[in-house]
Amino acid sequence: MQEKHNAKELLNKTFDALLPLLAVPLALIIGALLLLIFKVNPLTAYWSLLQGAFGSVSGLTQTIVKATPLLLVGLGVCIAFRGGIINIGGEGQLIVGALAATAIAVGFPNLPRMIILPLTFLGAILAGGVWGGIPGILKSRLGVNEILSTVMMNAIALQLSNYLLRGPLIDPAEIERGTQIAQSALLPKAVWLTKLVPQTLLHSGAIIALVMAVLVYIFLWRTSIGYRIRAVGLNPDAAKYAGIPVQFYQALSLMLGGAFAGLAGAVEVTGVSHRMLEGLSAGYGFSGIVAALFGKLHPLGSIPASILFGGFLVGGRSMQRAVQVPSALIDTILGLTVLFVVSADIWSSYRARRRLSNG
Amino acid sequence: MAELFTLPVLFGIIYSGIRLATPYLYASIGESFSQASGVLNLGVDGIMLMGAYTGFYVGMTSGSLWLGLLAAAITGLLMGLLMAVISVTLKAEQGISGIGLQLFGLGLSTLLFKLTMGGAISISGFPPVRIPLLGNIPYIGEAFFNHNLLVYFAYLLVPIANFVLNKTTLGLKIRAAGQNPQAADTLGVNITLIRYLTVSMGGLMAGIAGASLSIALINLFQENITSGMGFIAVALVYFGGWKPTGVLLGSLLFSFVNAFQLWIQVKGINIPSDFAVMMPYVLTIFALAFAVKRVSAPAALTKIFERGEN
Secondary structure, eight states: OHHHHHHHHHHHHHHHHHGGGGHHHHHHHHHHHHHHHTTOOHHHHHHHHHHHHHSSHHHHHHHHHHHHHHHHHHHHHHHHHHTTOOOOTHHHHHHHHHHHHHHHHHHOTTSOHHHHHHHHHHHHHHHHHHHHHHHHHHHHHHOOOHHHHHHHHHHHHHHHHHHHHHTTTBOHHHHHHTOOOSBBOOOOGGGOOOBSSTTSSOBTHHHHHHHHHHHHHHHHHHSHHHHHHHHHHHOHHHHHHTTOOHHHHHHHHHHHHHHHHHHHHHHHIIIIISSOBTTOSTTHHHHHHHHHHHTTTOTTTHHHHHHHHHHHHHHHHHHHHHHOOOTHHHHHHHHHHHHHHHHHHHHHHHHHHHHHHHO | OGGGGSHHHHHHHHHHHHHHHHHHHHHHHHHHHHHHTTOOOTTHHHHHHHHHHHHHHHHHHHSOHHHHHHHHHHHHHHHHHHHHIIIIISOOOHHHHHHHHHHHHHHHHHHHHHHHTSSOOBOOOSOEEEOTTGGGSTTHHHHHSEEEHHHHHHHHHHHHHHHHHHHSHHHHHHHHHHHOHHHHHHTTOOHHHHHHHHHHHHHHHHHHHHHHIIIIISOBOOTTTTTTHHHHHHHHHHHTTTOHHHHHHHHHHHHHHHHHHHHHHHHTOSSOHHHHHHHHHHHHHHIIIIISTTSOOOTTTTOOOOTTOO
């Protein structure tokens, strides 16, 4: 009897865990209906998406390259969310991280790799941390809603980047040629991340992100600071009663969230573009939220989620080439996925309650 | 800089400030209703984008701007309804579902734009209507009384919203749903209905806000035309202390600073234009930090209502 009960329990739990996974096929079905309206065969479109994302070595490596910043931003979102803070500022935090990394790497072109690479990353992490820390402190000290302040910080970071890339950080070669494209100089080779597979884009940033995912898991579930962050997120009143300085941990979780997005910025400039560009963040700040959410706000769950959505981003572009469907379809599907995932929660909690009342 | 203090320049800035506040007014007043009833709709920006697209496309193809406006309002209403289903009936986390709605609106409006129009086209939007007599006053007439109809409507909305929210039973029910839904529920207020109403109406207004951009102010549609204005609109609701008059004040302040920075850019004054563009955002953060301290948010804002709790 007991065994049967356990088996049922396990089945229930598996069902709850798998439920949000339905969000993606559902979103894809709605996307397919949209395509039908415009007389595009959804099967051809989705096949080219799948082929583009996972069908070749080049596609697969690009998918992992895209998944890397998604995972790093997503980890930051996980930490903040576990602390009860919604971090929408990933975009801005990533940008300032990338700017700081660029400024440091370009500023010290002759330092050996052993010194300059850690410095570059540290700078980016600090910059992202500050960009997340400001809304964090505003929230804890002055009660400013973090959703709003992080959105404002995104806009400010974007302008800061526009200014720096046209002014102090602009590639001197751009001025010489008179082309004036808003981008920084090429970073010294000493900070370029190692290629993992020759002739592809895949770089060691992917390994950094994976290691970070494990570290964040250990941090949140195996350390006392992580425990307190989660306690504050679960029930701030109870945490306060237990003597945990709630506001401190809220600010901390947002600062850490920013630090991870900043790290993502450093990984992008040192691993992919090797210079700071306009539009480098490419919406990672938002798609990272989707990845984290789809991974049930668990650092390890965010790994497959990031690969899935990285695949969407890569496949979306090949879909655009193959069947002329604008890649904006991917944003639409991402948005729908979020809506379905958050809507699915009610079924899990409803089933949990029914199980409780049935004994 | 001394040039700033001449009448034509000052009134020019006032003219564009009044104009620029229009989309914020529609979106923020709509959002203040939904927040007053306890629902944070963070997806305003996505709804605005869809409103801007449908308003423009229907207006362009049918040749009637009014039909475009109607289409935008209906689109907004439907998206507001979607948000209500998700956040009220399905009890989803509001901040996150708003982000989902924003991504959805951004993606879908871009997709439709690329499939149906291909590139940015401009149309002639709502023409300015000079108000008789008042419109002829030197400077003042030009700055205040020579706008298009959607601009005037936006300002008319403030006293109407103020009246509904503060002087009617419906307004009382809305505020009760946002302050103490449990108590209101026991007194027979249908919390679900009220929240559906406010969130859908908020959506409708966000749709109109989007259309005001594409067929009355900028008169074109392009990818991500709002560039985050919807988020500012949400911030302005906090700034305005959940009161239509406060929202008006916030929208005007934000838009005047914006008009001022546009003037700085045009004049080529020696401030990098990026810092000028940054100004309104920095100002909003400061305002949120130091000016809004005295007003407290609706107690049940973002809280899910469960019948029979407490």
